[in-house]
Amino acid sequence: MASERTRDLTTLEYIILGLLSIAPQTGYGIISVMERAASRWSGSPGAIYPALKRLESQGIISSDVDASSDARPRRLYRVLPPGERLLDEWLRLPVIRGAILDERDLSLLKFTFAEHRLTVDEVLAWLDAYEKAVDSYDVTQRIWYDMRMLAQSVHQQLLIEATMMELNTLRAWVQMAQRRLRAERDRIGAARPARAAMPIA
Amino acid sequence: MASERTRDLTTLEYIILGLLSIAPQTGYGIISVMERAASRWSGSPGAIYPALKRLESQGIISSDVDASSDARPRRLYRVLPPGERLLDEWLRLPVIRGAILDERDLSLLKFTFAEHRLTVDEVLAWLDAYEKAVDSYDVTQRIWYDMRMLAQSVHQQLLIEATMMELNTLRAWVQMAQRRLRAERDRIGAARPARAAMPIA
DNA sequence: ATCGTCATGTAACGTGTTACATGATTGT
DNA sequence: ACAATCATGTAACACGTTACATGACGAT
Numbered sequence: 001m002a003s004e005r006t007r008d009l010t011t012l013e014y015i016i017l018g019l020l021s022i023a024p025q026t027g028y029g030i031i032s033v034m035e036r037a038a039s040r041w042s043g044s045p046g047a048i049y050p051a052l053k054r055l056e057s058q059g060i061i062s063s064d065v066d067a068s069s070d071a072r073p074r075r076l077y078r079v080l081p082p083g084e085r086l087l088d089e090w091l092r093l094p095v096i097r098g099a100i101l102d103e104r105d106l107s108l109l110k111f112t113f114a115e116h117r118l119t120v121d122e123v124l125a126w127l128d129a130y131e132k133a134v135d136s137y138d139v140t141q142r143i144w145y146d147m148r149m150l151a152q153s154v155h156q157q158l159l160i161e162a163t164m165m166e167l168n169t170l171r172a173w174v175q176m177a178q179r180r181l182r183a184e185r186d187r188i189g190a191a192r193p194a195r196a197a198m199p200i201a
Numbered sequence: 202m203a204s205e206r207t208r209d210l211t212t213l214e215y216i217i218l219g220l221l222s223i224a225p226q227t228g229y230g231i232i233s234v235m236e237r238a239a240s241r242w243s244g245s246p247g248a249i250y251p252a253l254k255r256l257e258s259q260g261i262i263s264s265d266v267d268a269s270s271d272a273r274p275r276r277l278y279r280v281l282p283p284g285e286r287l288l289d290e291w292l293r294l295p296v297i298r299g300a301i302l303d304e305r306d307l308s309l310l311k312f313t314f315a316e317h318r319l320t321v322d323e324v325l326a327w328l329d330a331y332e333k334a335v336d337s338y339d340v341t342q343r344i345w346y347d348m349r350m351l352a353q354s355v356h357q358q359l360l361i362e363a364t365m366m367e368l369n370t371l372r373a374w375v376q377m378a379q380r381r382l383r384a385e386r387d388r389i390g391a392a393r394p395a396r397a398a399m400p401i402a
Numbered sequence: 403a404t405c406g407t408c409a410t411g412t413a414a415c416g417t418g419t420t421a422c423a424t425g426a427t428t429g430t
Numbered sequence: 431a432c433a434a435t436c437a438t439g440t441a442a443c444a445c446g447t448t449a450c451a452t453g454a455c456g457a458t
Contacts, residue, residue, distance in 0.1 A: 010444090010445070010446095012445085012446080026408090026409070026410090027409075027410065027411090028408060028409045028410070029409095031409095032408095038299040038300065038303075039303060040300075040303040040304075042446090042447085044446075044447060044448075045409095045410075045411070045412095046411090046412080046413090046446070046447065046448070046449085047445080047446050047447075049410065049411060049412085050411095050412095050445085050446090051445090051446095072408080072409075072454055072455065074408085074409065074410090075409090075410080098239040099239065099241075101306070102239075102240060102241040102306060103241075105302070105303060108360060108363055111356065111359070111360060112356070112360060114356075115354060115356035115357075153316060154381050154382060154385045155312065155313070155315075155316035156316075157381075158312070158374075158377070158378050158381060159309060159312060159313060161374070161377070162309055162374050165370050165373065165374055166370060168370075169366050169367060169369075169370040172366065173359075173362070173363050173366055176359070176362070177359050180355050180358075180359060181355060184355045211416090211417070211418090213417085213418080227436090227437070227438090228437075228438065228439090229436060229437045229438070230436095230437095232437095233436090243418090243419085245418075245419065245420080246437095246438075246439070246440095247418070247419065247420070247421085247439090247440080247441090248417075248418050248419075250438065250439060250440090251417080251418090251439095251440095252417090252418095273426055273427065273436080273437080275436085275437065275438090276437090276438080
């Protein structure tokens with residue numbers, strides 16, 4: 001019997017949950033997807049397999065050997081209800097004020113998984129929080145300011161400008177996403193996830 | 202006597218080197234800067250102090266107790282020549298093709314440190330490589346494509362668009378940086394680092 | 403027959419996190 | 431007198447990386 005204790009998961013574990021929520025997968029399948037994704041989370045076998053075991057031992061996911069096909073049996077993992085709760089909580093968690101730029105990749109990943117897990121309204125709420133975080137972002141927190149360079153060198157100016165441009169792009173994207181999703185909601189009138197999780201390929 | 206062996210440093214160690222190359226610092230000072238920087242590298246004392254010891258034991262940095270002021274003595278770290286070599290190598294290392302977006306923060310950090318370490322021409326070369334990497338970036342590598350969604354949902358479209366916008370912003374910034382630095386070079390005619398490292402505040 | 407891919411693991415290792423501990427100095 | 435900040439550490443712990451190992455299956 002798996003323990004019911006819920007703790008905070010690592011980023012890798014949340015990503016695995018997200019992937020499994022789209023479709024049941026084998027460990028090897030998860031490794032392949034993450035390797036091709038070329039994201040900052042590489043997902044080596046030495047990380048994935050132990051993480052799967054951790055999650056299973058806690059009743060967050062389950063696995064059974066897929067003997068359906070004629071091919072060699074392989075272990076298929078799927079998300080259990082506690083895992084779905086954990087994942088959805090994480091997906092709804094807003095981006096925090098000082099970490100928008102640092103967590104941009106993670107936010108897009110969340111947005112990916114959110115399509116299958118959250119309602120359109122929930123995604124819109126998340127985007128609203130995102131927009132507020134962008135607006136209230138305090139540039140003065142950044143490292144180049146902390147270094148208290150006296151004269152504004154070309155480098156310093158460019159670094160500040162990089163942040164500005166990034167923030168503007170982010171703001172523009174969030175607003176576009178809001179517009180499109182609102183239009184989608186009005187068209188479909190969906191109160192549940194936009195797309196159902198797809199079966200395994 | 203410190204060992205001469207050079208290995209690849211961790212990101213944290215390179216950041217420490219970069220900070221120390223701007224000005225000698227105490228461990229506490231490094232922690233403070235990194236905490237206020239709110240970047241993805243948090244720099245807890247449990248990471249910084251061991252890292253400083255590691256670097257010192259390898260002859261990459263050195264430290265001596267600063268007894269000059271009336272205040273309580275504190276240990277000041279400074280970069281040694283081998284450390285300067287290591288740092289400069291790292292700074293010159295171009296961004297790799299599939300990792301531009303993931304390493305954006307790191308690239309800006311490098312750009313920060315590069316001001317004090319590299320010549321304008323070297324920075325321009327680094328920016329050229331950056332630009333090429335951006336241009337040759339293959340969007341099809343990204344995770345949302347790997348998931349083989351059949352229909353292009355709104356979410357999918359938005360995710361692709363986020364990447365596009367990000368790449369365009371990056372490209373625009375790189376080109377702006379090139380223009381400004383070239384103008385600066387023509388004005389100053391500098392063949393060495395744009396600014397000398399500043400003394401400790 | 404062999405090569406590449408599918409598939410699952412494990413062991414050693416280093417490093418970062420969390421939490422704790424200590425004490426001096428400065429400001430109010 | 432007290433709190434906040436300066437300043438330096440350490441210990442336990444968990445995680446991810448790297449490298450290795452094994453073997454089945456399908457294609458040529």
